[in-house]
Amino acid sequence: AQKVTQAQTEISVVEKEDVTLDCVYETRDTTYYLFWYKQPPSGELVFLIRRNSFDEQNEISGRYSWNFQKSTSSFNFTITASQVVDSAVYFCALSEAVKNSGGYNKLIFGAGTRLAVHP
């Protein structure tokens, strides 16, 4: 069965430090998608990135970067020069095809990593 593991429950850093959030997944699908979401204290989930299984190219967006490695089934997220506004819970998710659903895919979320950035 599909599974997403975020082993780090909580991380605490001081502003301007770099921090990496780990995500390891399990799937039998050959085609799949991985996602990262941010949940700030206000509660809503904000979509950050989607990556498909055929694209192992790392991606950078400002201070955010993602390292996808199929060989280790990992999709890690790094924040460079962290800021207080980065404090949030971050979720990694894996899409799972639902049989006999007419093409519906559901997301399997990890348990989340709570990041606290202190000034």
Add this chain to the structure above:
Amino acid sequence: SQTIHQWPATLVQPVGSPLSLECTVEGTSNPNLYWYRQAAGRGLQLLFYSIGIDQISSEVPQNLSASRPQDRQFILSSKKLLLSDSGFYLCAWSDRGNSPLHFGNGTRLTVT
């Protein structure tokens, strides 16, 4: 652009009372719709998903039900709330396939 509205933002209800949470999506048609629950300090649990009007699938047996009376309206209900129904409820929509989910602002439900 697409927007998703979820209400109310907070709700305090006594045990045994009914529940109705509503979610509507604008700016898209025939979306997939979802209800997730997040217990305090925990991850996201998928409760229901819907790929069309009156097409609802339940992920876990529970005290809750969902309905989709219109294409862009998704309702989460309960006839009698339990203490264990307390949590943060999130509605979400997506396009077909492996599109990202877009979440509403959530409803914080406290059952007393």
